[in-house]
Amino acid sequence: MDLPFTKVLTTFFLFLxxxxxxxxxxxxxxxxxxxxxxxxxxxxxxxxxxxxxxxxTLHPAASGRIYAAYGGIYIFTALLWLRYVDQVSLSRWDLAGGAVVLIGAALIILQPQGVIR
Known part of the structure; x- marks a missing residue:
């Protein structure tokens, strides 16, 4: 699997x-x-x-796959917001859930045919 690092980083940044x-x-x-x-x-x-x-409109394609991957990044971002804007300490459950959704988003983004198309 040959993924251009810049495309992966750009996709993640756009989602963020x-x-x-x-x-x-x-x-x-x-x-x-x-x-x-x-x-x-x-x-x-x-x-x-x-x-x-x-x-x-800038995302690679308008599809359920894009929105599923975006959802994981959204949850991760919301947890960062909770911690740094709302000043609420994250529980181990928050951290575990954030890790799970990031892994899920990464699996969708990095699947064998390449970065989300």
Missing amino acids: VTAVMEILGCYFPYLILNQGRSQWLWVPTVLALGAFVWLL
Whole structure:
């Protein structure tokens, strides 16, 4: 299996940035609706969700396989968000689950025909 490292890294980075935009698009409304923060946060909400939708168009193909792999990276990113933005310590169950989904995403991304097509 001959996979170009840059393509794998680019795919992972694209998934990671897409996940961050999706999380931001949900986090800002949470701050507005549950924390009483400024209504001006709707502006970055719209920008984040717009970026999220645009980033989805950059993925290698629109298929269930892409979204399955993205889901694993999304979960990993959400756990990082929980730890570093929400300042919540991750449990060993969080860490084990994060490892499982990363392994699952890697299996999908790195399957024999190459990086997701």
